[in-house]
Amino acid sequence: MNSEASAPAPPDNALDVAVIGRLAAKIDERLGQQISFILELDRLKGIIRRSRLIDSSRFENTAEHSWHLAMMAIVLGERAAPEVDVARALKLVLVHDIVEIDAGDVYIYDDAARLSKQANEEAAADRLFGLLPDDQAAEMRELWDEYEDRATPTGQFAYAIDRLQPLLLNAGSGGLSWTENGIREAQVQKVNGPIVAGAVELWDLAQAIIAEATAAGLLLPEE
């Protein structure tokens, strides 16, 4: 018997997410759906990305990544094209990775895994957004589609932020995620190219960081 286990088992009479969902649904059915979705979102904190935190202590998870993007949208929103709806871009970056709860995070340089990514994420969107009342499920789906399609200035700005953030983390933590995976400068150029459509100065910054990383030997030159 180890009475000092770090994660003791809950007692038999514990509350759990199913009980909480039922308590919410007793107040009104819509609240039950909303609270069930909110409880499910907790799992995004357990989805691990390939970027390390800047202090290199561990890999980043998708929930905290999404918060970081939201703060970037607030601070850098003034640099977006005038057609960009910055308040909507904020929602896009908060919502865009929720599908990873079911579909997982796919490394941007893993071309094989990216082939099955779309079907997996479509199924995830159906299940996860489907926990919500129909009107809110449709709203979430529209936000996610606008991010994925990158057909609007707002979607392009959200995507630019989402590309710049791991560049900042990888560079800030000394480029480990690049050197460990043998990433080439040309790959980083290609993946980050869409930043230019979102905000020109952010693309200038990405270019400067990539040049510095290549000069420092953190990114491999052309074969």
Add this chain to the structure above:
Amino acid sequence: MNSEASAPAPPDNALDVAVIGRLAAKIDERLGQQISFILELDRLKGIIRRSRLIDSSRFENTAEHSWHLAMMAIVLGERAAPEVDVARALKLVLVHDIVEIDAGDVYIYDDAARLSKQANEEAAADRLFGLLPDDQAAEMRELWDEYEDRATPTGQFAYAIDRLQPLLLNAGSGGLSWTENGIREAQVQKVNGPIVAGAVELWDLAQAIIAEATAAGLLLPEE
């Protein structure tokens, strides 16, 4: 020599946050300030709260907590009083805990630590928001003040969300954070009381969860 250390030291010629800040400032000084702030925000991912994730695997950090609150503001915003500016409440919850980068998280039931909380957080706000250009520093400070003061309907709604979220996590993970700390029902009632000013149905839900937790012996009854 252990060549398989999990967090290898960066090479001598590594990029770091100072270099990135300088590269950004070369594009324009304002971008240098904005990027320095964004890089500093990464540290909020290392601030650990007292709530466990629902799967009990670990304690929550403040960055992912802030993302969860933002999603709650989007989904539950329709339940706020008509005077609430939900888009602004979204910014409030994203920004409200940034001061914890310097001041740390203070447990809501630790009355002694809460005495020095305000002075520590004021100093943290000065330093952290001060990394930004003056106009954006002032904007962040206004958001933080509106959350802290809870004098506006929007501030009250943001605060209600911030109280309800740990209640959902604690209850969803079987009430461990309450039983480990010997928390009483009356304490939870008092701390969560402000929810009623933010959204009445969310207070109804909090009441239902507290009653269930007390009946299950997860919260201690009156002395």
